Amino acid sequence: MISTTSFPEHFLWGGAIAANQAEGAWNEDGRGPSINDALRHGIVNGVLNEAIDPNAYYPSHEAIDFYHRYKEDVALFAEMGFKCLRTSIAWSRIFPNGDEQQPNEAGLQFYDNLFDELLKHGIEPVITISHFETPLHLVREYGGWTNRKLVAFFTRYCEVIFKRYKSKVKYWMGFNEINHMHTIPLAAGGIELRNPERKLQDIYQASHHLFVASAAATKLLREIIPGARMGCMLSLSIIYPNSCHPDDVFETYELRRRSLFYSDVLLHGEYPRYAERIFREHGIELAIEPGDLELIRAYPADYIGFSYYRSTTHKAGMPILGNTGGIMGLDNPYLTKTSWGWPIDPKGLRYVCNEIYDRYRKPIFIVENGFGDKDEIGADGTIADDSRMQYLNQHLLELHQAIQDGCEIMGYTWWGPIDIVSAGTGEMNKRYGFIHVDKDNEGRGTLRRMKKKSFDWYRQIIATNGEIL
Numbered sequence: 001m002i003s004t005t006s007f008p009e010h011f012l013w014g015g016a017i018a019a020n021q022a023e024g025a026w027n028e029d030g031r032g033p034s035i036n037d038a039l040r041h042g043i044v045n046g047v048l049n050e051a052i053d054p055n056a057y058y059p060s061h062e063a064i065d066f067y068h069r070y071k072e073d074v075a076l077f078a079e080m081g082f083k084c085l086r087t088s089i090a091w092s093r094i095f096p097n098g099d100e101q102q103p104n105e106a107g108l109q110f111y112d113n114l115f116d117e118l119l120k121h122g123i124e125p126v127i128t129i130s131h132f133e134t135p136l137h138l139v140r141e142y143g144g145w146t147n148r149k150l151v152a153f154f155t156r157y158c159e160v161i162f163k164r165y166k167s168k169v170k171y172w173m174g175f176n177e178i179n180h181m182h183t184i185p186l187a188a189g190g191i192e193l194r195n196p197e198r199k200l201q202d203i204y205q206a207s208h209h210l211f212v213a214s215a216a217a218t219k220l221l222r223e224i225i226p227g228a229r230m231g232c233m234l235s236l237s238i239i240y241p242n243s244c245h246p247d248d249v250f251e252t253y254e255l256r257r258r259s260l261f262y263s264d265v266l267l268h269g270e271y272p273r274y275a276e277r278i279f280r281e282h283g284i285e286l287a288i289e290p291g292d293l294e295l296i297r298a299y300p301a302d303y304i305g306f307s308y309y310r311s312t313t314h315k316a317g318m319p320i321l322g323n324t325g326g327i328m329g330l331d332n333p334y335l336t337k338t339s340w341g342w343p344i345d346p347k348g349l350r351y352v353c354n355e356i357y358d359r360y361r362k363p364i365f366i367v368e369n370g371f372g373d374k375d376e377i378g379a380d381g382t383i384a385d386d387s388r389m390q391y392l393n394q395h396l397l398e399l400h401q402a403i404q405d406g407c408e409i410m411g412y413t414w415w416g417p418i419d420i421v422s423a424g425t426g427e428m429n430k431r432y433g434f435i436h437v438d439k440d441n442e443g444r445g446t447l448r449r450m451k452k453k454s455f456d457w458y459r460q461i462i463a464t465n466g467e468i469l
């Protein structure tokens with residue numbers, strides 16, 4: 001029988017986590033605090049006003065203790081047959097404040113150990129250089145990415161990690177969900193928008209610095225690790241017009257452009273023409289240094305990584321609210337939702353793949369897709385997470401359709417293959433994993449790992465290269 005759902009040869013099946021949501025050990029071995037370490041309830045509505053309270057519970061401080069338990073976790077990923085693991089390097093483990101001249105050796109050693117462990121199991125590390133975890137000092141003292149100085153700090157950090165992991169890491173990505181600059185700027189750009197009147201000016205100036213830093217990182221990567229690949233990373237959950245009213249359709253298109261602006265610059269290597277109007281109408285004046293635009297043009301990203309969780313709908317004139325996973329808009333009557341209210345829309349993933357491939361003709365990597373839910377532990381101790389399995393199946397079937405449509409897809413990394421701290425809210429009970437971690441929202445639990453029903457299902461999907469779907 002000819003299979004209908006086989007995926008390409010060498011397809012990068014795996015999972016994705018982020019340092020700050022998994023590692024814990026927030027102040028061990030010389031690590032400095034990053035923004036997450038000062039937030040008790042996640043990054044979406046987080047403000048950094050207070051000092052870190054030594055008596056309070058902060059979810060990132062211990063997270064799931066991946067820092068000490070990575071061997072056990074990597075062995076479980078290997079058992080599922082992972083070809084890759086996407087994780088991030090915690091910038092503040094390497095440069096505790098972000099602005100030092102010399103890196104922290106103990107931090108570098110940790111990632112050596114982690115990458116060695118992955119490679120030992122035949123798992124490629126896919127590395128995000130900055131995943132919503134700007135060193136706190138850079139936000140408090142410099143104003144985050146609004147400050148041009150961060151370009152040099154980031155470039156130094158890149159140079160150190162590229163040289164160090166030259167023989168271990170081939171797949172890199174710059175800034176996680178860079179297009180979240182508009183909706184969750186603290187996460188994406190380490191900036192606190194204190195002055196509403198300067199909001200867009202600050203966002204676009206910080207974005208320019210992120211573009212320059214991304215191009216500088218790509219240039220360094222080419223020099224230091226020839227053949228390695230640098231991706232950009234966006235949150236691209238789709239937004240539909242709420243009706244066929246031309247105003248809804250066009251405003252939705254403009255809203256989509258606000259995201260695609262980031263990939264337009266990072267993949268086409270230049271500011272798009274439509275940006276001129278945005279800058280003009282909002283009185284935005286970018287400080288662009290000589291050589292910036294040439295650098296951006298010369299060093300575009302090699303591939304586009306994106307997260308896809310859900311879809312939403314937009315009506316002309318309505319306020320635009322953001323969250324992890326994308327924009328929060330109006331309900332779509334044709335879709336059901338997760339218990340966290342995220343609409344489930346597998347076909348939207350096929351749509352985005354086609355949209356992006358038509359626009360850029362560059363390889364696509366689905367680096368986040370997942371289903372956050374509570375776990376019910378049965379009397380016999382098992383966790384039957386059939387809804388997660390259904391979400392996974394439906395999205396992979398649509399991804400396969402996208403491949404049939406002609407999209408070039410490098411791989412698929414499920415978000416949170418092991419339960420981790422939620423970026424948005426800091427909850428532990430919003431679980432994405434194929435592996436349960438015994439820990440609750442207040443930080444109680446043994447941290448014991450337990451396979452859910454979906455664990456074996458994902459293992460079979462990978463083992464058959466998708467044919468079992």
Ligand code: BG6
Nearest residue numbers: 177324325372421422423424425
């Ligand atoms: C993405 C982020 O936006 O969404 C992840 O890159 C995050 O860091 C994921 O965890 C899911 O969001 P949440 O808020 O459910 O953790």
